[in-house]
Amino acid sequence: MMTRKKIFEKIIEAVIYASGTATTIVVLLIVFFLFREGLGLFRQAPMQKTYTVAVHPQNPVRQLSIDQLKAIFSKKEKNWKTFGGKDQSIETFSSEDIEKHLKGQDLGEAFSKLKGLVTTYAQNKENLVVVMPKKFMPNKFVPIPTEHMSIGAFFGGKEWRPTSEPIHSFGVLPIIAGTLLVCFGALLFAIPTAIIAAIYLVEIANKKVRNIINPFIELLAGIPSVIYGFFGLVVIVPFIQKTFALDMGETALAGSIILGIISLPTIITISEDAIRSVPRELKEASFALGANHLQTIFKVIVPYALSGIVSAAILGVGRTVGETMAVLMVTGNAAQMPSSFLDSVRVITSTVAAELGETAQGGIHYRALFMLACVLFILTFWFNLLAEWIVAKKTQK
Amino acid sequence: MSQSKQQKQTIVFTTFMVITVLVSAISIGVFFYIFFNGISVLSWGFFTGVPENGMTEGGIFPAIMGTLILIVGSGLVAFPMGILAGIFMNEYAHQNWFKKFVRLMTNNLAGIPSIVFGLFGMAFFVNGLGFGVSILSGCLTLGVLILPIIIRTTEESLKFIPDDYRLASYALGASKWQTIWRVILPAALPNIVTGVILAIGRVAGETAAILFTVAAYFLPKMPTSIYDETMALPYHLYVISTSGTDIEKARPYADGTALTLLMLVFGLNLLANWYRKRLNKKIKV
Amino acid sequence: MSSQNSLSDQNLSLDETAKNMTSEAKIITRNLDFFYGDFQALKNINTQIDAHTVTALIGPSGCGKSTYLRVLNRMNDLIEGAKVKGEVLIDGQNIYDKKLDINELRKNVGMVFQKPTPFPKSIFENVAYGLRVNGMTENIKERVEKSLQQAALWNEVKDHLKKSALGLSGGQQQRLCIARTIAIQPDIILMDEPTSALDPISASQIEDLIMELKERFTIIIVTHNMQQARRVSDKTAFFYLGDLEEYDETPKIFESPASEKTQNYIRGKFG
Numbered sequence: 001m002m003t004r005k006k007i008f009e010k011i012i013e014a015v016i017y018a019s020g021t022a023t024t025i026v027v028l029l030i031v032f033f034l035f036r037e038g039l040g041l042f043r044q045a046p047m048q049k050t051y052t053v054a055v056h057p058q059n060p061v062r063q064l065s066i067d068q069l070k071a072i073f074s075k076k077e078k079n080w081k082t083f084g085g086k087d088q089s090i091e092t093f094s095s096e097d098i099e100k101h102l103k104g105q106d107l108g109e110a111f112s113k114l115k116g117l118v119t120t121y122a123q124n125k126e127n128l129v130v131v132m133p134k135k136f137m138p139n140k141f142v143p144i145p146t147e148h149m150s151i152g153a154f155f156g157g158k159e160w161r162p163t164s165e166p167i168h169s170f171g172v173l174p175i176i177a178g179t180l181l182v183c184f185g186a187l188l189f190a191i192p193t194a195i196i197a198a199i200y201l202v203e204i205a206n207k208k209v210r211n212i213i214n215p216f217i218e219l220l221a222g223i224p225s226v227i228y229g230f231f232g233l234v235v236i237v238p239f240i241q242k243t244f245a246l247d248m249g250e251t252a253l254a255g256s257i258i259l260g261i262i263s264l265p266t267i268i269t270i271s272e273d274a275i276r277s278v279p280r281e282l283k284e285a286s287f288a289l290g291a292n293h294l295q296t297i298f299k300v301i302v303p304y305a306l307s308g309i310v311s312a313a314i315l316g317v318g319r320t321v322g323e324t325m326a327v328l329m330v331t332g333n334a335a336q337m338p339s340s341f342l343d344s345v346r347v348i349t350s351t352v353a354a355e356l357g358e359t360a361q362g363g364i365h366y367r368a369l370f371m372l373a374c375v376l377f378i379l380t381f382w383f384n385l386l387a388e389w390i391v392a393k394k395t396q397k
Numbered sequence: 398m399s400q401s402k403q404q405k406q407t408i409v410f411t412t413f414m415v416i417t418v419l420v421s422a423i424s425i426g427v428f429f430y431i432f433f434n435g436i437s438v439l440s441w442g443f444f445t446g447v448p449e450n451g452m453t454e455g456g457i458f459p460a461i462m463g464t465l466i467l468i469v470g471s472g473l474v475a476f477p478m479g480i481l482a483g484i485f486m487n488e489y490a491h492q493n494w495f496k497k498f499v500r501l502m503t504n505n506l507a508g509i510p511s512i513v514f515g516l517f518g519m520a521f522f523v524n525g526l527g528f529g530v531s532i533l534s535g536c537l538t539l540g541v542l543i544l545p546i547i548i549r550t551t552e553e554s555l556k557f558i559p560d561d562y563r564l565a566s567y568a569l570g571a572s573k574w575q576t577i578w579r580v581i582l583p584a585a586l587p588n589i590v591t592g593v594i595l596a597i598g599r600v601a602g603e604t605a606a607i608l609f610t611v612a613a614y615f616l617p618k619m620p621t622s623i624y625d626e627t628m629a630l631p632y633h634l635y636v637i638s639t640s641g642t643d644i645e646k647a648r649p650y651a652d653g654t655a656l657t658l659l660m661l662v663f664g665l666n667l668l669a670n671w672y673r674k675r676l677n678k679k680i681k682v
Numbered sequence: 683m684s685s686q687n688s689l690s691d692q693n694l695s696l697d698e699t700a701k702n703m704t705s706e707a708k709i710i711t712r713n714l715d716f717f718y719g720d721f722q723a724l725k726n727i728n729t730q731i732d733a734h735t736v737t738a739l740i741g742p743s744g745c746g747k748s749t750y751l752r753v754l755n756r757m758n759d760l761i762e763g764a765k766v767k768g769e770v771l772i773d774g775q776n777i778y779d780k781k782l783d784i785n786e787l788r789k790n791v792g793m794v795f796q797k798p799t800p801f802p803k804s805i806f807e808n809v810a811y812g813l814r815v816n817g818m819t820e821n822i823k824e825r826v827e828k829s830l831q832q833a834a835l836w837n838e839v840k841d842h843l844k845k846s847a848l849g850l851s852g853g854q855q856q857r858l859c860i861a862r863t864i865a866i867q868p869d870i871i872l873m874d875e876p877t878s879a880l881d882p883i884s885a886s887q888i889e890d891l892i893m894e895l896k897e898r899f900t901i902i903i904v905t906h907n908m909q910q911a912r913r914v915s916d917k918t919a920f921f922y923l924g925d926l927e928e929y930d931e932t933p934k935i936f937e938s939p940a941s942e943k944t945q946n947y948i949r950g951k952f953g
């Protein structure tokens with residue numbers, strides 16, 4: 001009897017300990033899967049998986065970097081001499097050109113005749129560079145080994161064109177810039193507003209007022225982001241469009257306004273906690289020296305609660321950077337370098353949300369989006385750690 | 398001197414009050430805007446019908462059902478594990494590096510953006526475990542997402558139970574688990590329930606995490622197994638307001654959907670608040 | 683009950699004689715009642731405190747010493763539901779008068795708390811704080827230096843005025859708080875168990891300081907340490923459950939207290 005009870009206790013204990021590790025395991029799993037998919041980006045060439053690059057056997061060029069290929073196919077480079085070849089103009093041929101040069105009905109069932117046709121078309125063109133599936137490659141053409149997507153091209157690239165053919169561009173700079181712009185705009189008004197509201201609610205308002213206002217702050221926190229997105233779309237976007245006489249109201253500004261609103265309750269509640277934790281004696285000591293309430297707030301309470309307020313702001317940053325649906329719905333999602341708040345922009349989260357549905361699992365585009373999610377994960381993880389560290393450091397003192 | 402000191406204070410405090418009132422006004426504004434636009438659309442048929450005419454009119458029954466299914470499913474995933482983990486944190490874990498580490502991980506999990514959960518769900522549940530885009534994958538993803546909320550509220554609720562309860566129970570010869578199961582949990586349950594309701598509210602409004610794990614664009618018939626996709630209210634709102642066949646025409650339909658979602662989430666919040674208030678009263682008496 | 687009443691009547695008449703004698707009354711409380719909501723923490727307190735004296739407040743925990751002290755600089759105003767009845771006069775002026783500038787009052791009535799309360803600022807800025815908030819911005823450096831000297835802290839901190847005050851020891855922090863208080867030149871200094879959180883050596887330093895400050899300030903100090911009360915004070919007030927049980931010259935209180943309760947308390951403390 002006694003032992004059975006003990007065994008049962010042991011089993012329960014084991015289950016509870018196991019559950020205790022659940023979050024840790026989940027975080028580890030998230031890290032593992034995110035990075036496994038994401039890091040695969042740098043083990044592929046930024047083009048379709050089955051494609052190869054090849055040149056005419058008479059062409060002495062045997063090496064072309066991704067950037068050189070991009071330059072060639074965007075017609076920026078026009079002569080083989082630049083790449084150490086003969087002085088002849090470059091002609092390109094990729095799967096997009098098939099229709100242009102070869103008639104649809106000649107291709108045969110399931111492109112059975114394609115390889116033959118391409119070969120005929122290409123065999124005498126010494127200046128031709130071809131990018132297409134290996135199995136359709138013209139006979140005798142020499143494949144050129146393609147580089148993998150580089151880390152530099154991802155983090156330093158100024159173009160995000162995941163579907164441009166034949167070479168894709170996965171440069172995140174415009175997306176990072178868009179994210180920074182939208183979040184900066186949001187926090188510019190959200191942080192001061194939230195801190196002021198927190199000060200008001202804790203220090204100035206009496207209990208009655210506090211009890212009236214608190215539910216509204218809770219409501220603000222409870223509204224789902226897709227509702228904010230919808231509200232932004234039907235109210236703020238048209239308003240911006242009219243006010244600034246734009247073609248399109250979906251702008252960084254709209255994103256900033258909505259994101260600012262969304263981050264308000266986070267910053268308010270955490271700042272409130274920080275301000276509330278200021279010891280009463282410290283406040284009283286200030287009053288005892290003849291300071292009035294305003295002076296006490298700005299010279300004693302805020303400095304004392306500063307670490308908590310800063311960590312509230314950091315968590316607010318994390319909240320804005322990670323917010324997806326609302327931004328997706330109101331910023332227009334143009335993957336370009338923004339030049340003002342009235343430009344349409346695209347942020348990390350909305351890029352992932354908008355594009356992942358259209359990608360092939362395991363493909364380069366899929367992996368690039370996972371890599372973006374990794375960046376997002378690292379950013380928010382880091383913000384959380386930072387916020388916690390700031391508070392922990394303070395309590396140690 | 399002192400006069401202007403007081404004047405300055407009055408000015409600043411008034412400004413602060415105005416700003417705070419404006420902040421509250423935002424939530425009132427959003428709420429009433431959605432409310433007054435959507436209220437005329439709501440009808441019995443709207444709740445029980447299926448979308449029609451390329452999702453520009455009709456009802457939202459499949460989306461409502463989908464959201465309810467996701468709530469129940471993610472609850473089944475997260476509640477047992479979350480509550481057990483909360484018990485672990487407050488009753489079993491010793492004050493050591495491991496507890497600190499677990500707390501750190503829980504906090505961090507809470508801070509991860511929901512789109513990242515969506516991608517994780519896609520890589521792990523949908524593709525990795527081969528569950529496909531399905532209710533199963535969606536519920537697992539959402540369950541993981543609300544896990545930290547459940548853990549935290551459980552832990553907080555348990556903290557409130559005075560140690561006397563535990564000691565009294567031990568003194569009667571009860572084992573640790575018996576004490577927790579018979580004494581501590583029942584006492585903490587009401588508070589835990591509040592947290593659970595809030596977590597449900599989170600699931601009801603969550604979009605990014607279900608985008609790639611469960612949400613169907615248009616699926617008027619009811620799912621028949623956990624391997625089916627399903628529509629869901631928030632995703633449905635997103636679709637009809639951004640990428641429907643005729644967005645202008647679908648506006649009233651979208652207004653109604655937005656209000657339904659808002660009422661669901663708001664109702665859950667009210668419920669949690671009401672429950673908490675009732676509890677506090679009970680404890681005081 | 684009736685004996686208590688007659689006792690406070692006695693006090694009242696004693697005070698009146700005192701007033702006639704010295705006519706130096708700095709603080710007078712008349713029929714002072716104090717309430718935290720419904721709870722009455724002070725009952726009909728009548729006191730007169732003369733300028734340039736040290737008054738010790740003694741009595742068991744919760745008897746209302748701090749409450750009395752905080753009535754004098756209206757610190758209790760911060761507590762929701764707190765109510766004052768009766769009169770509190772400082773220099774003949776009712777400090778609960780609606781027209782009174784509360785910040786001016788507090789500038790005039792300094793306060794030192796049980797736990798040292800340095801602000802999260804530099805040592806210099808801590809002392810300068812009171813000067814700045816009161817607009818006394820001329821000669822800040824000199825005033826800070828002088829206050830630190832008066833608080834017997836100057837020699838220890840003069841080389842690191844810019845360092846955070848939080849790095850000082852408990853005793854140093856308390857002397858810093860005293861320096862901060864005297865920097866704005868109040869008339870009265872209230873001290874609520876200023877040494878009870880300190881080690882004996884720091885405590886005796888503060889005691890010495892109090893003796894010196896007596897020359898220029900009127901000091902009221904709450905203490906649980908009977909020897910301390912005896913050493914530093916001229917008069918002693920014994921509070922019991924919100925009543926002012928006995929209030930007299932310190933030697934009298936300690937050698938031949940009129941009330942049995944006073945005697946028991948002092949004995950208990952001694953024994």
Ligand SMILES: Nc1ncnc2c1ncn2[C@@H]1O[C@H](COP(=O)(O)OP(=O)(O)O)[C@@H](O)[C@H]1O
Nearest residue numbers: 718721723742743744745746747748749750761
């Ligand atoms: N903020 C407050 N609210 C309600 N009651 C209080 C408050 N502060 C003190 N009291 C009560 O008033 C009485 C006197 O307190 P206090 O003046 O602090 O006593 P002492 O300083 O002599 O120990 C005590 O019974 C205490 O519980």
Ligand SMILES: [Mg+2]
Nearest residue numbers: 747748749874
């Ligand atoms: Mg006290």
